[in-house]
Amino acid sequence: MKQVFPTIPDIAYEGPDSRNPMAFHYYDPERKIGGKPMKDHFRFSMAYWHSMNGGGVDPFGTVTAIRPWDHITDPMELAKVKMQGIFELTTKLQIPFFCFHDRDIAPDGPTLRDANRNLDEIIAHTKDLMKDYPTRLLWGTARLFFHPRYMNGAATSPDPAVYAYAAGQVKKAIEVTKELGGANYVFWGGREGYETLLNTDMQRELDNLGFFLNMAVDYKKKIGFDGQFLIEPKPMEPTKHQYDADSGAIWGFLQEYGLDKDFKLNIETNHATLAGHTIQHELMYARIKGILGSVDANQGDTLLGWDTDQFPTDLYVTTSMMYEILQNGGLHSGGLNFDAKLRRPSTTVEDLAQAHIVGMDSFARGLMAAQAILDDGELPGFVEERYRGYRSDIGRKIADKQTSFADLEEWAIDRQIDRTDSGRQEYLESLVNRFL
Ligand code: XUL
Ligand code: CO
Numbered sequence: 548m549k550q551v552f553p554t555i556p557d558i559a560y561e562g563p564d565s566r567n568p569m570a571f572h573y574y575d576p577e578r579k580i581g582g583k584p585m586k587d588h589f590r591f592s593m594a595y596w597h598s599m600n601g602g603g604v605d606p607f608g609t610v611t612a613i614r615p616w617d618h619i620t621d622p623m624e625l626a627k628v629k630m631q632g633i634f635e636l637t638t639k640l641q642i643p644f645f646c647f648h649d650r651d652i653a654p655d656g657p658t659l660r661d662a663n664r665n666l667d668e669i670i671a672h673t674k675d676l677m678k679d680y681p682t683r684l685l686w687g688t689a690r691l692f693f694h695p696r697y698m699n700g701a702a703t704s705p706d707p708a709v710y711a712y713a714a715g716q717v718k719k720a721i722e723v724t725k726e727l728g729g730a731n732y733v734f735w736g737g738r739e740g741y742e743t744l745l746n747t748d749m750q751r752e753l754d755n756l757g758f759f760l761n762m763a764v765d766y767k768k769k770i771g772f773d774g775q776f777l778i779e780p781k782p783m784e785p786t787k788h789q790y791d792a793d794s795g796a797i798w799g800f801l802q803e804y805g806l807d808k809d810f811k812l813n814i815e816t817n818h819a820t821l822a823g824h825t826i827q828h829e830l831m832y833a834r835i836k837g838i839l840g841s842v843d844a845n846q847g848d849t850l851l852g853w854d855t856d857q858f859p860t861d862l863y864v865t866t867s868m869m870y871e872i873l874q875n876g877g878l879h880s881g882g883l884n885f886d887a888k889l890r891r892p893s894t895t896v897e898d899l900a901q902a903h904i905v906g907m908d909s910f911a912r913g914l915m916a917a918q919a920i921l922d923d924g925e926l927p928g929f930v931e932e933r934y935r936g937y938r939s940d941i942g943r944k945i946a947d948k949q950t951s952f953a954d955l956e957e958w959a960i961d962r963q964i965d966r967t968d969s970g971r972q973e974y975l976e977s978l979v980n981r982f983l
Contacts (some may be wrong), residue, residue, distance in 0.1 A: 548679065551615055551632040555900050558640050573911035574584070581873065588872070588914055590882030591907060592644035592685040593637050594843075596651045597856065597888035598899060599629040605891060613894050622654040623665065627672050629973040634680040640903050644685035646733070646884050649720045650693060659715050674766040683962040685731060685882045686777065686813070687724030689717045692737030692785065702759035703739045703752035703790070710755065715913045717759075718766055725943055730880045731841055732772070733813050734760065737902070740789035749955045753790060764809045775880045777813040777840045778827070782822040784854050793822040794832040801838075811840025812888055815886055816864065817847035817854045820902060825907030830871035841881025842868065844906065858887040862983055865913025866920075873917055883910060916982045926978055933968065 560578075561570035576586040581786060603611035610615050616632070619625045624901050634917060645833045649662075653669040656662040677683070691701035691713050699705055701713035717734075724732050739756055741747040760778075767776065778801075782792040790826050791797050794812055801807040819829040833839035859865055889898050920926050936942040944950040954973045 548631070551628060551635050552639070552896055552900075554634065554796035555639050555672035555896060558900065558904060569897075569904070571904060571911070572908050573690060573915070574904075580914055581921075583877070585911060586641070586643065588810060588877060589907070589910055590644060590685065590870075590878060591642045591902065591910075592646050592882045592884035593627075593633060593640075594884055594886045595645055595647040598636070599633050599884065601888050603889070603891040603894065608891070609789075609823040611891050611894050612889070615720055615897065623668065624671050626653050626665075630669060630673055631676060634676045634963045636900070637682040638680050642903065643681065644683055644730075644882050644884070646684070646686050646688070646886075648688050648690035649716065650690040651721070655694065657784065658711060658954040662716075663719050666719065666723060670726060672726060677688070679793055679925065684724065684727045685884055686733045686774070687720055687727070688733040688735060689713075689720035691716065691908075697738050700738045700740070702736070702756045704947070705748075712757070714762065716821045717763060719773055721763065721767060722770065724774065727775050729775050730882075731813075731950050733777045733779055733841075734763075735781065735813075736789055736791045737781075738785075738786055738789075739791065749762050753800070756790065757800070757806070760803065760806055760810070764806065767809075775840055777881070778810050779813040779815060779818070780822065781815065781818040781844065781854075784821065786822050793819070793824060794829045794836075794838075798832070798838065802823075807838070811838040811881070813841040813843060813881070814839070814846065815843035815882075815887065816868070817845050817856055818843075820847045820849075821852075821854060825867070827867040827871055829897075830872050830875075832869060833872055834875045839871070839875045839878075839881075841878060842872070842883050844849045844868075844883045844910070845885065845887035856886060856888050857890070858885065858906045860909050860911050861906055862909060862916070863979075864983060865909045866916040866979070867913075869910065869913040869917035870920060871915075873921060912983075919982045920979065923982070926975065929971070929975065933970075 556569055558569055558571060560575040563572050563574065565572060574585060577584050616625055616628045621630060637645055649666055652666040653757055656665055666691065691697055696712065698708050702710060704710050719730055764776065778791055778797050780791050780793045780797055781789055783789060794814065797812060801810055814829045814833060816826040819826040830839060840910065843855045844859050846861055846864060848855045848857065887904060887906065889902055937946040
């Protein structure tokens with residue numbers, strides 16, 4: 548088979564002293580950390596939409612990227628070459644998975660039937676590629692935010708015709724995800740929110756969204772798709788407000804609509820910061836509720852108020868993420884999907900490979916640091932000790948819920964209760980820095 552990216556070599560681990568930009572310096576796939584090979588901790592994935600499409604488009608300018616398919620004009624031929632491209636590039640980079648939206652990989656059509664026909668042809672081609680390459684599908688999803696029909700939302704549209712079309716589109720996207728052996732299926736509600744409350748019936752929109760997701764669960768069971776359903780939080784952009792704003796908002800929504808056993812979360816770094824949280828906050832919240840499913844790995848720019856989707860390079864952040872993921876016992880069916888794009892002036896395919904390399908190396912360092920922090924034990928031990936009061940006496944009664952306001956008042960009323968222990972934040976920050 549003719550290569551799509553002939554200038555990109557197979558990328559291997561060469562160690563921290565190597566100056567080769569086309570090599571891993573920390574990511575050593577088979578090296579065991581905490582008894583498990585690095586590759587199994589991460590289950591890295593490449594995002595089709597940023598790596599094969601996109602190409603540097605922003606609201607002020609068109610494509611800047613130079614790609615081997617730039618001469619191809621036939622949309623189906625282009626789609627097939629790009630699909631071969633992602634299989635080839637992931638294989639060269641030792642990235643075991645990819646992710647896609649239905650309309651990223653195949654041209655749309657005037658009706659859903661036309662779009663489905665195009666999609667089926669590309670899915671058949673993808674199944675053939677799976678025989679020649681080791682790359683597998685981490686998750687599929689439906690693009691319910693791009694076409695003008697979705698300008699007022701999909702499952703939260705005021706127009707039932709749009710709601711019905713969206714249901715049909717998601718049904719098909721779940722089917723093809725199953726057909727490709729996808730490990731998960733993602734719902735990102737890009738326009739499931741509002742631009743203004745002046746025209747919005749919030750209760751109806753939330754109910755319609757809850758019913759939509761329940762129908763998706765019914766259909767998943769009906770066709771025997773055993774992948775994990777994931778919801779991806781994001782508070783805003785493209786709309787002013789999206790209902791799936793953060794881990795906490797989704798946890799409440801899932802419980803209200805009886806969906807909490809059927810969904811986990813796909814948590815994205817830059818979405819967390821848009822919500823005014825750290826990514827560690829979002830991962831910890833999901834972890835303690837048992838719904839940490841998968842991660843869209845990227846990073847934002849603290850000076851910019853939108854989703855810049857940069858490749859992750861901040862070691863402090865990757866360490867905090869791996870600290871949560873290790874305590875989650877790993878990502879299970881999930882993975883670390885690089886939902887990240889090149890900066891617009893980074894135009895070459897070499898840039899695309901090197902962006903994934905630095906992302907993988909940054910997570911390798913984060914993993915090593917986080918495992919060392921856990922092995923050392925002082926940090927988790929400090930947290931444990933901070934709450935030691937709940938192991939005995941009145942604290943034990945609170946922890947066991949064996950007390951009342953009257954009991955607690957009686958216990959407290961004649962005691963002089965003053966400051967508690969120091970939180971020692973600065974010392975703990977120095978402790979973490981020792982492992983970076
Ligand atoms: C958008 C975003 C999406 C989802 C999938 O901010 O993150 O690409 O990951 O729809
Ligand atoms: Co994402």
